[in-house]
Amino acid sequence: MNCLLLPSAAFIDSRATITAAAQLMHIREVLKAGVGETLKVGMLGGKLGTGVIETISERAVHLSDVTLTHVPPPKLDITVVLALPRPKVLRRLIMDMTALGVRDIVLVNSYRTEKSYWQSPQLARIDEFVLEGLQQGVDTVLPRIHMHKRFKPFVEDVLPDLMTRQGIVAHPYAKRSLAQYIQSTASQADLLPDVLCIGAEGGWIDYEVALLTAHGCTALHMGARILRTEAAVNALLGQWLLHQNP
Template sequence: MNCILLPAAHFSNDSAQINSVAQIAHINKVLAAKMGDTLKIGQLGGNLGTAIIEHITPESIQLRNVQLAIKPPPKLGITVVLALPRPKVLRRLIMDMTALGVHDIILINSYRTQKSYWQSPMLSRLNEFVLEGLQQGVDTIAPRISLQKRFKPFVEDELAHLITNRAIVAHPYGALSFSQYLQQQTLVTPEKNEGLLAESESSNKTILPSMVFIGAEGGWIDYEIELLATQGCQAVHIGPRILRTEAAVNAMLGQWLL
């Protein structure tokens, strides 16, 4: 945890209270904090800041002099549509995407998604994983997460309304690399110079897509790639190596961070 996030109900004027067992254990064992020390805290859905530890018990930690004046970092302008992965990697993926600042996450069914994944108790713990990601990324605004259990109806009936710019689908066998795709999207924008347009003083602006589809282990099948293509989704690859879903997510989203 790089900050301690608390719901609004845990704040009162310039004081706050920590009741979470995990947060108390982190403060005691990892931070080795004591009374009088300053903590980095934040209000879920609000601002970030600091507070001073006033009192510590095994069940709770009382804070004083709460100062919340720092706005959370901006979100990445992207929606990640992720084929529901194996339950044991779902936690890491939700944490990573939250920490990276993804705005919207859509967990979708795919041909290679096992039906049992949708019955996993991990799906009932998404808020828990989001909190871990927010505390890792020092953010307070949770991504919006939705579940889509039917691939074809989602792509045919809803996808077009969700794409605000462009959409890509990560596919190791795509003919176009992600870098080539970005080069194609680069616009040359002339800048004004004393009221005149000077071509020599132009800036290149890369237009990043607003949505990216990333498959689970095994990737997308040809039918899914073709169906996405009918909605304008461009298949791109990020190199000759076949990556795990976690690696692919982080490699792709790194472009938005930059």
């Protein structure tokens, strides 16, 4: 946690109260902060700033002299369409995409998404993972999360409206590389694709790549190396971070 995010109701005048167990534990065990010390805080959906610890108890930390002056960093102008991955990796993927500033996250079914993934209790915890990502990335604005359990209707009916510029599909077996694509068409931030489709473990099957490309996406590889979904997401989004947050 590089900042502690609190709901707006936690702030009254220049005071704030922290009661969430994870945040209390972070103050106690990681920051080891005591009365009089300054914490980085933020209001969910609002600004970032600091507060001074006034009292600490088992159940609450009270802050005084709270000032929220910084606007959060801008979101990346991108929608990531992610084939729903194994529940175990979902947490880190949501955290990382949120910390990196992805504006819209679409979780979609795919051939290699096992049906049980949609029943996982982890799916109900996405809000937690988002909060972790915001507190990691020092942001206050929630990304929008969308879920589509049916791939074909999503690609045919929803995807085209998400794309105002270009869409790309990450596919290790594509003929063209992202590097060539960026050099030729997207060296400027406002020309970078605004939809990025990433498969889960095992990637997209040919039918899925064909349907995505038939609806406006370009299939691109990142070289001969095949990366874990998490590594691929971060390696790809690093391009947007560099171009859009210079």
